Amino acid sequence: MEGRKAFGWAARDTSGILSPYSFNLRKTGSEDVVLKVLYCGVDHTDLHQMRNEIHNTNYPLVPGHEVVGEVVELGSEVKKFRVGDLVGVGGIVGSCGECLSCQSNMEQYCHNKIVTYNDTNKDGSPTRGGFSSAMVVHQRFVVRIPEKLALDQAAPLLCAGVTAYSPLKQFMGSNKVLKAGILGLGGVGHLGVSSDKKREEALEILGADAFLVSSNAAEMEGAANSVDYILDTVPALHPLRLYLSLLKVDGKLIIVAAVPKPLQLDAVDIILGKRTITGSLIGSMEETREILEFWADKGLKSFIETVKMDYLNEAFERMERNDVRFRFVLDVAGSDLE
Template identity: 75%
Template sequence: MERRRVIGWAARDSSGLLSPYSFTLRETGPEDVVFKVLYCGMDHTDLHQMRNEIHMTNYPLVPGHEVVGEVVELGSEVRKFRVKDNVGVGCIVGSCGECLSCKSNIEQYCNNIILTYNGTYKDGRSTQGGFSSLMVVDQKFVVRIPEKLAPEQAAPLLCAGVTAYSPLKQFKGSKKALNAGILGLGGVGHLGVLIAKAMGHHVTVISSSDKKRVEALEHLGADAFLVSTNAAEMERAANSLDYILDTVPAVHPLQSYLPLLKVEGQLILVGVAPQPLHFSSVDLILGKKMISGSFIGSMEETQEILEFWAEKGLTSMVEVVKMNYVNKAFERMERNDVRYRFVLDVAGSNLE
């Protein structure tokens, strides 16, 4: 089939500034889904990649891995989707399909995953993301957007949402009341609060200042708010939490938060910090505590979070912007000046 020329917005160097960029999609294969991009979420990882702060960046780079689109064409072997369906693509667009992770439906841990952007297809071509007019993706890495879920609402669930859902899924249906801590109230954190509350957990938001107290308690429905720089508050909260979902994408002191956990409590890292984090082994040993990590989610879990969101009638708190505002939006994201996720209206933007 003929290769399509599309317009995206790309970073050319480590300044991370985005501007229009024309490129061609790979040829459509029998297992591929071609879709017009409608919306794309904006993530802190985009900023890190655009600036070459993690995972050596290949420029020009078209970011975007919370992509919602409308199917315009299907490969001959695709049966699970139809033209005009709303579909989603998250952080990965390929894996080896043969390893234990792939065969166990946790393909995000395959050593040969193909990232949605700044990755490499098996033919050597670079992948480009959802800050573009059109994408072509293998059907195995495409999910269905439920009919009653608005596309701009679905976008943040494809990375931020499933990043919170995947590690919290282990607590779903727990027979005992769980006390949850959500550290950081950004894109992933606000979704973590909503997911944990919908699972029936008692949720404490942990933040470095009092600024987000009203938002956490009144807008998101958290049960408690804890200021990590307030020593008296932190001491009173010691040994109170079953788990902490740590969503902070920056360097921060883990030893401040480990005392909050009960015996056998878990600190789950999902925020990607660009430098190493530090803690004392004593804090783990005296309490049989655990630090673990979780990377996005599987394709199965990505579909699950979309269905969970629709079933529970949850609402993502997003600010929808046009592509010509994208550089300003990243500046604001860096200042935490967004409640809580920017979503690009790609289809409604002039990309030229």
């Protein structure tokens, strides 16, 4: 049995163009939370999915996986939330709950995880994302938004923020000074701290200690073998060799961005420096709660531009041109969805 009607915007083919779309939410289960969507972050992965550039897109596709909302209904067994609570939903909305990953608070690596959109719920219905008026989500995959954190500020943390936070957490508590690099200064990259026009932003606004332009051969040569790890946030095809040369012996290149075409490397570049290339997928629910509390406690700010639903297609065009500093957030509740 289907639940209430929802309104949103969906892509219907590989053009990726979004337009109004209505659908029925799945039936509310005993452990489900129904939320009215207030804000939703706009992520580069959304664009890849809308155009069928990664995975296989099932249309119509309602994107959005950085969702902030207000609880409007609760299943009979939900005890941790109340109607009126302000909550967030990130990149996954389900997992098996039984495998080693789930039991180790790493449910994002569960082989049976259910992602927030372009996937299938356990009842067989398609998952729909936060570019919509409402969602139904199992309580395990809902987090509370701290009171000190502005709701539009919270949205990017639910995917981009925790995607940077999760792999960097491994370096906390080190007894030595580590030199880190952030590759790419966009939606994810700016939350973890390119081209020369971003130098002032990196050094004076985001607090970086140094800035390198990869097209400047002299700068890159001078920085060779100097970095302990690099967080690679670039969602487009890019040459790994250039950046591997920056790593010290035993250094790590951590890839967190979905790239629509295969990346290439020369084995010698990692063998000679005992370097490691690894990946990291979003973050766990525990880590999502941690970064929200960290942002609130430290009074940190994401750099966002808030837009309405009817501006979405233009926002994605601007995203492709790198014409946003640094993250679009969609004001869903303030938009005319129909």
